[in-house]
Each structure stands twice: as C-alpha cells, then as structure tokens.
Amino acid sequence: MSGVQDVEAKPGANAIFMVWGIDDYPKAKEVVSKITGELEALVRSRLNRFPGSETGAVMGFGAQAWAQLFPNRSVPPELEVFKEIKGEKHVAPSTPGDLFFHIRSSRMDICQELAAVISLDLSEVAHSLDETQGFRFFDSRALIGFVDGTENPESLNATQFARIAGDKLFAKSEEFLFGSYALVQKYLHDMKAWEKLPVEEQEKVIGRHKFDDRELTDDLKPENAHNAVTNISDENGEELKIVRANMPFANPSKGEFGTYFIGYSGKFSTTKRMLENMFIGDPPGNTDRLLEFSTPITGTLFFVPSATLLSQLAEED
Numbered sequence: 001m002s003g004v005q006d007v008e009a010k011p012g013a014n015a016i017f018m019v020w021g022i023d024d025y026p027k028a029k030e031v032v033s034k035i036t037g038e039l040e041a042l043v044r045s046r047l048n049r050f051p052g053s054e055t056g057a058v059m060g061f062g063a064q065a066w067a068q069l070f071p072n073r074s075v076p077p078e079l080e081v082f083k084e085i086k087g088e089k090h091v092a093p094s095t096p097g098d099l100f101f102h103i104r105s106s107r108m109d110i111c112q113e114l115a116a117v118i119s120l121d122l123s124e125v126a127h128s129l130d131e132t133q134g135f136r137f138f139d140s141r142a143l144i145g146f147v148d149g150t151e152n153p154e155s156l157n158a159t160q161f162a163r164i165a166g167d168k169l170f171a172k173s174e175e176f177l178f179g180s181y182a183l184v185q186k187y188l189h190d191m192k193a194w195e196k197l198p199v200e201e202q203e204k205v206i207g208r209h210k211f212d213d214r215e216l217t218d219d220l221k222p223e224n225a226h227n228a229v230t231n232i233s234d235e236n237g238e239e240l241k242i243v244r245a246n247m248p249f250a251n252p253s254k255g256e257f258g259t260y261f262i263g264y265s266g267k268f269s270t271t272k273r274m275l276e277n278m279f280i281g282d283p284p285g286n287t288d289r290l291l292e293f294s295t296p297i298t299g300t301l302f303f304v305p306s307a308t309l310l311s312q313l314a315e316e317d
C-alpha cells in the first residue's frame with residue numbers, strides 16, 4: 001500500500017520527482033486548490049484499479065509559495081528557502097522550487113499518467129524546473145553499486161522521525177502535526193573516477209561492504225565515511241534519523257548517472273545537521289568522502305502537509 005502524503009513508504013520500483021515554479025499567483029491559487037483537493041482521490045483510484053501497485057503521491061510547498069498561497073496561515077516553523085551550505089571543498093547549492101511532487105508506483109506507466117494529470121493543470125500557472133524519473137536498480141542499489149536505504153527507520157519508528165510529532169518544540173504548531181520537511185538534492189556521480197577506485201576503497205567511502213551490505217566494523221570505518229558523517233545523535237546520545245527515499249536516475253548516452261536524494265524529516269534541523277557534517281565537516285574539514293565522487297546540482301526544501309491538512313488547503317480562500 002501507499003497513498004497520499006505517505007512519507008514513510010519505501011522508495012518503490014519507480015518514481016517521478018517534479019519541482020515547479022509558480023508564474024501567476026492569483027490564478028495558481030485556484031489550480032493548487034484543485035490539485036490539493038483531488039490528489040487523494042487520484043491516488044486512491046489508481047490503487048483501486050491496480051491493486052498492489054503501491055502507488056503514492058506526496059505534494060510539498062516551498063517557503064515562498066506557502067506564504068503567497070496561504071497568507072492567512074502561519075508558516076511551518078522550520079520552512080525556509082534552503083540556504084546554500086558551503087564548505088572549503090564542497091557546496092550544497094540552493095535552487096528554486098515552489099511546488100514539489102514525489103510520485104511512486106511499482107509501474108512507471110502509473111507514475112507517468114499521474115504526473116501528466118497534475119502537469120496538465122499546473123502548466124497553466126507554473127513552469128517545470130526539474131523532472132527526474134527514478135528507478136530501482138537491482139536490489140535497491142545506488143548507481144555506485146551500494147545498497148541504499150538499509151539504515152532507514154521503519155514503521156512507527158519511521159513516523160516518529162519523518163513527521164512533525166507535536167513535541168514540546170513544535171507545540172505551537174498543531175496544524176502542522178504529522179507534516180514533514182522534504183529536502184531534495186539531485187546528485188551526479190563521477191562514474192569514471194568511482195570505477196577506478198578499488199572496491200575495498202569504495203567500501204571505505206560508504207562505510208559498508210559492497211556485495212552483502214554489511215556495515216564496516218569501527219576499526220575499518222574511516223571518520224569521513226558517508227555513514228559515519230551522517231550518523232548523528234541528540235544531546236542525550238539518542239540517534240537522530242531521517243527517512244530517505246533516494247532513487248537512481250540515468251541518461252547513459254549523455255554520461256549522466258545520479259542519485260535523486262530525498263530526505264523526509266519531522267525536524268529539518270536533523271537533515272541540515274547531516275548536510276553540514278557532509279559538506280563542512282564536524283570537526284570542520286572532515287567532509288564526506290562520497291562528495292569527491294558525487295556533486296549536487298539542486299537543493300530545495302519543501303513542507304509536506306499531512307493528508308488532512310492537504311485536503312483542508314483546498315477549501316481555503
């Protein structure tokens with residue numbers, strides 16, 4: 001099963017990620033209301049017609065779009081225009097985006113048709129900034145050959161990390177309860193350089209064994225391994241997680257091989273800390289070695305309202 005705003009769902013076999021820029025605000029409000037009101041039914045219809053297709057759609061809003069479309073609502077506490085993260089060696093750029101759609105299904109035809117239905121309406125008032133088609137690669141591997149997603153939290157644990165949980169910090173923001181922050185980054189891999197690296201060295205970059213996905217033991221895992229710099233804890237030593245639904249994408253004839261990174265979190269500060277660890281380093285300079293082979297070309301933050309709030313937005317003046 002999947003559904004609407006199901007941020008805990010597995011990445012699935014196919015996905016389409018769309019980022020849109022709004023051109024015409026007064027008119028966009030009407031179109032966006034139509035989509036927010038219809039999205040749940042559009043997904044339900046496809047789940048009904050194609051049982052087991054695990055069809056799902058997540059819709060998100062950028063900071064500027066949220067303020068313009070819903071001027072009478074407060075802004076979700078951590079929603080902001082993503083600020084570029086610049087280290088000595090690596091940069092996580094910030095790129096524009098007003099509306100975001102993450103469509104997934106076991107069937108690409110369903111993803112494509114759902115994206116087409118949404119696009120037909122949206123193209124009246126907005127333009128596409130990016131559309132990426134992602135696919136499952138073998139046993140859920142990134143194109144660099146490592147299994148991606150193993151340490152993701154699951155079931156209730158996933159909900160705890162992926163959604164705004166209404167804990168103390170967020171007590172004032174009831175309306176945003178069970179919403180999520182989605183950070184997306186489109187990465188391109190330097191496959192030539194990566195493939196020149198012996199497997200044993202690649203394993204030190206990721207922090208796991210390539211073939212069987214076992215984690216490297218502490219004595220073998222370097223401090224700049226990807227799973228070392230992104231492994232973070234709160235002040236009480238409790239591990240902080242996000243829910244990742246990364247998908248590979250590729251245009252082989254153009255030499256383009258990438259990972260569409262998407263991290264859902266109830267606290268954007270968690271994702272941001274992981275990014276700072278990767279791009280600046282903690283301590284500074286201990287940057288993620290994966291960045292020597294992977295470069296982000298986009299970076300945008302969206303707020304994903306709960307399914308309940310999404311349908312309420314449709315009725316708003």
Ligand code: HEM
Binds near residue numbers: 144147187263
């Ligand atoms: C080129 C882009 C990326 C690729 C190919 C990639 C790939 C991987 C792989 C193969 C693993 C090990 C298996 C697993 O536990 O999933 C992993 C772990 C992880 N990644 Fe990434 N990743 C990318 C970007 C990011 C970014 C941008 C973040 C955070 C903002 C992130 C956060 C994490 C976390 C939290 C883990 C688990 C660490 C742990 O073991 O505790 N990744 N990633």
